[in-house]
Amino acid sequence: MEEAVILDNFEKNLQQNKEKLENCQRTKNLTSCYNCPEIFTCQTRKNYVDAVYNSMSKGKNEGGFDF
Template sequence: MQEDVFIQKLQDQSQKLQECQTSHNLQSCMPCESFLQCEVRKAYVKAAYESMSKGQDGNFDFN
């Protein structure tokens, strides 16, 4: 199912983000000096957006 692809990508990106936070001794990205430019964070945000819209570019389905 296509939805599973979006969920898996979100889980993968979430794990990468958590690993990055742990490696920098942070519980959030906000205090990081790379917050706005961080490629790991950007990839996570994109994956979250895509998982909510199921790849429909903004046509959100929260079911």
């Protein structure tokens, strides 16, 4: 039962970061981060990438993903 709560938290964090990223893209009139001059320094994008990784690895630091 506890595992389901952990999974929900990773998915919730991913969804929140995805919404922030998409909002940033909309405000800059972009459809992708690749055309943004801040792509390599953007904290919003970094947070999203980290959230994707954490949702796939379920927070494990050993590497590998749980599909």
